[in-house]
Amino acid sequence: MTKVFGAVTALKDMQLSVKSGRVHTILGENGAGKSTLMKILAGVYQPTSGSILLDGQPYAPTSPQDAARAGLTIVFQELSLCNNMTVAENILATREPSRGGFINDKALVRKAAELVKELGLPVSVTTRVGDLSIAQRQLVEIAKGLSIEAKVVILDEPTSSLSDSEAEILFEIIARLKARGVAVIYISHRMEEIMRLSDDITVVRDGNYITTRDKTEVTIAELIALMVGRDMNEIYPAREVAAPATTKGPVLAVKGLSRGDEFENVSFEVRPGEILGFFGLIGSGRSEVMNTLFGIARASAGTVAIDGKEVTIASPVDAISRGIGFATENRKEEGLVLGHSVESNISMVALNRFSSPLGFLKRRSERQAANAEVDRLAIKTASLDISAGSLSGGNQQKIVLAKWLLTQPKILILDEPTRGVDVGAKFEIYKIIRQLAAEGTAILLVSSELPEVIGMSDRVVVMSEGKVTAIADPDQMTPEKIMSFATGFTS
Numbered sequence: 051m052t053k054v055f056g057a058v059t060a061l062k063d064m065q066l067s068v069k070s071g072r073v074h075t076i077l078g079e080n081g082a083g084k085s086t087l088m089k090i091l092a093g094v095y096q097p098t099s100g101s102i103l104l105d106g107q108p109y110a111p112t113s114p115q116d117a118a119r120a121g122l123t124i125v126f127q128e129l130s131l132c133n134n135m136t137v138a139e140n141i142l143a144t145r146e147p148s149r150g151g152f153i154n155d156k157a158l159v160r161k162a163a164e165l166v167k168e169l170g171l172p173v174s175v176t177t178r179v180g181d182l183s184i185a186q187r188q189l190v191e192i193a194k195g196l197s198i199e200a201k202v203v204i205l206d207e208p209t210s211s212l213s214d215s216e217a218e219i220l221f222e223i224i225a226r227l228k229a230r231g232v233a234v235i236y237i238s239h240r241m242e243e244i245m246r247l248s249d250d251i252t253v254v255r256d257g258n259y260i261t262t263r264d265k266t267e268v269t270i271a272e273l274i275a276l277m278v279g280r281d282m283n284e285i286y287p288a289r290e291v292a293a294p295a296t297t298k299g300p301v302l303a304v305k306g307l308s309r310g311d312e313f314e315n316v317s318f319e320v321r322p323g324e325i326l327g328f329f330g331l332i333g334s335g336r337s338e339v340m341n342t343l344f345g346i347a348r349a350s351a352g353t354v355a356i357d358g359k360e361v362t363i364a365s366p367v368d369a370i371s372r373g374i375g376f377a378t379e380n381r382k383e384e385g386l387v388l389g390h391s392v393e394s395n396i397s398m399v400a401l402n403r404f405s406s407p408l409g410f411l412k413r414r415s416e417r418q419a420a421n422a423e424v425d426r427l428a429i430k431t432a433s434l435d436i437s438a439g440s441l442s443g444g445n446q447q448k449i450v451l452a453k454w455l456l457t458q459p460k461i462l463i464l465d466e467p468t469r470g471v472d473v474g475a476k477f478e479i480y481k482i483i484r485q486l487a488a489e490g491t492a493i494l495l496v497s498s499e500l501p502e503v504i505g506m507s508d509r510v511v512v513m514s515e516g517k518v519t520a521i522a523d524p525d526q527m528t529p530e531k532i533m534s535f536a537t538g539f540t541s
Contacts, residue, residue, distance in 0.1 A: 051100035053086055058432050060086040061257045064100070068202065072249040073224060073234045077277055079474045081430035081442050083257040084237050088204050091235075092124040093117040105201065115144065124204040125195035131187055133180030138162035140179055141194045165197055170219050183333075184211045184380055192220060196227075203227060204235040207443065209243060210469050211379070213331050213498060221247065239444075239473060240499075241270045253277055274473055286505035287481050290488035293508040294321040299358065301492045302461050304343070307352030312338040313516035316352070320461070320492045325483065327507030328496040330536050335516040336496050337379055340463050343494075344369045344376040356461070370399065375459035377450050379466045379496075381443075385450035388439030392431050393420040395438045395449050400456040423452035428478055444471040451479065455486070462486065465496040480506060500529050512536050 051064040061083045068074045076084045089095045091102065093111030102109045104120060111117035114124065131140045138159050139146075147157035162175040171189045179187060188211045195203065205224075209217045224247060227234055238244055244251065245265060253260040253276040260276055300319035308314040313335035320326040330336045341347045343354065345363040353360050356372055363369050369376070378384040386395050397404065397416050404416040420434055427448040431441055438449055447469065454462060464483070468476045483506065487493055497503050503510055504527050512520040512535040520526075520535040 051087065051090065051102075052098050053083075053090060053095060054098045056432070059257055061090075061097075063259065064254065064257070065259050066252060067262070068233045068235055069250070070201070070233050071228050071231045073228065073236050073247050074250045074252065075236045075238065075244050075248040076252050076254060077237075077244065077273060078254040079277060079444075081256075081445060082254045082277075084254060085206065085442055086257075087254075088124060088206055088235070088237065091117070091122060091202075091204065118198045118200070121199075121201035122204070123195050123198045123200040123202075124206065125192050125208055126206050131179045131190060131194070133178070135179060136175065137166070137173055137177055137179060137182075137190050137193075138175040140190055141165065141175070141197050143194070145197070162193075162197075166193055169193055169196065169223055172216075172219075185213060185216055188212055189216060189219075192223070196223065200232060202233045202235065204237075206237045207239070208236075209238065209240065211466070211498075215331070217243075239471060239476075241273070241473065244273075245270060255279060277473065286502075287477070287484050290484055291323070294323045298322070300355075301357060302343075302494075303355040303358075305353050305355075307339065307342065307349050307354065309338065309342055309347060309350050311516070312347075313513070314351075316513075316518050318511050318518065318521060320494060322460070322490045322492055323487050324508050325487050325493045325495055325506055327503040327510040328494060328513065329498075329500060329503045329510055329532055330513035331498075333515070334513040334536065336513050337465055338516075339513075340376065340465055340494065340496060344374060344463060370457065373460035374463065375399075375454035375457050375461070376463040377454050377465060377467055379469065381446050381450050381469075385453075386438045386446060389437055391435050392424070392429070392438055392441070392449060393417060393434035396420040396423050396452045396456060399453055403456070419456060420452075423456060426455075427452050427482065428475070444475050447471050448475065448479070451482070455482070459491060461492045461494070463494045463496070466498065467495070468497075468499075468502065500532060504529065504532070 051061055053061040064083065064087055078084050086095065090097050093113045093116045096112065109120060111120060141162045142158055146153045147161060148154055159175055166173060166175055171193055173182065173186050173189055179190060192208055208220055212220065224234055236247060248265040250262060251265055251268065251273065252262040253273065255277060298321045301322050303319045305317045307316040316339055328336045342349050345365040345368050354363060355361065361372060397420055404412045406412060417434065424431065429445050429448045431445065438446055451467060468479055471479065483493060495506055510522045510527055510532060511518055512522060512532055514536055522532060
């Protein structure tokens with residue numbers, strides 16, 4: 051299979067053989083060609099050359115609907131839901147039950163509810179999707195894909211925004227699919243998850259097929275080396291300078307911060323050069339606290355002080371002017387303008403740096419700065435002029451990070467900064483985070499990946515049900531202790 055986009059060869063002589071009743075993982079860095087291959091299988095793209103057989107018969111879908119009729123369905127990494135429609139309407143979109151030429155709403159709700167119950171998903175089918183959390187939307191996306199009886203199910207980063215408990219629901223669903231003889235093609239960057247679920251693993255790199263291995267015949271270290279083309283001795287790079295002393299004055303001090311029933315009495319401090327981790331299960335209030343600090347939401351009580359001076363942050367503009375940057379969890383809706391170019395997305399928050407005294411934009415300076423960030427974060431893009439939405443999810447995440455690095459913030463909030471990013475790219479992002487801390491940036495690192503929080507943080511704020519249950523120092527940061535605080539079970 052070969053796929054060429056203009057001057058870019060996304061796939062070159064790719065091959066794949068998937069068997070019924072087995073989970074076949076596709077492993078590779080961002081930009082390696084995984085999503086391109088999956089979109090060809092799903093009928094979104096047509097190959098430049100090459101052929102596919104499904105059950106021994108020629109298979110050449112021209113659309114996802116065509117693929118579904120043939121027995122292949124895909125759950126995309128990027129959500130493709132309509133936020134103004136209900137869960138039921140999204141799950142059965144284009145396949146709604148009808149009566150007399152009109153959609154049968156009662157049958158629609160009943161059919162969707164039966165599927166959601168069968169899958170064990172904790173969502174109501176009458177809820178508007180826009181009112182759900184990102185994790186709940188991901189579950190709806192999965193339900194939508196599995197609403198079609200399929201011989202082959204493709205799951206592209208399905209756990210990227212799920213908590214451990216929600217991921218377990220998905221793993222049970224996968225086990226049932228295998229038992230029914232369904233072939234599951236799985237894409238994930240979480241190595242422990244891959245080793246748990248996979249039967250077969252195919253590694254791709256730079257659009258080329260590398261190898262296929264039985265899970266029992268390969269180690270995580272070997273897979274990483276095959277994927278990135280080099281050994282990865284350390285996933286979490288060492289500090290460049292010592293962690294700041296706790297006696298040093300905080301750049302950000304939060305006291306008694308509350309907002310309705312989302313969180314209450316949240317207090318913490320972060321010092322220049324410190325990486326303060328935030329960990330909690332879905333619904334713990336972590337992201338809501340960050341939204342409030344950035345002025346997206348207003349606090350109902352509490353104070354925020356920057357450099358010892360109490361401030362009121364009424365909007366994101368206030369936050370940015372005070373030196374706060376915020377790489378949000380939801381890059382697609384909150385972090386990027388997908389239709390705009392890579393360059394404009396990187397520079398949009400820092401345009402004042404490229405403005406002349408008369409208000410004209412210095413385009414050459416803007417382009418040089420954007421180019422520098424692309425090189426710094428190893429963003430894989432054919433040019434600065436293509437749309438951000440055309441890049442892989444991991445490269446989009448890097449653009450979000452580049453946008454805020456360009457503002458040179460004194461406080462940088464990173465909410466799930468490596469979500470959907472491969473191991474090699476994670477290492478690059480971790481090095482940038484370490485470098486920023488060494489330069490004196492105070493970093494609030496929110497992550498649902500416990501190893502990431504422990505591996506990168508100087509201290510960890512643990513939250514459960516809207517409250518801070520612990521602020522753990524390094525000698526306390528064992529997975530067991532942090533998880534006990536996150537679940538509220540501390541006895």
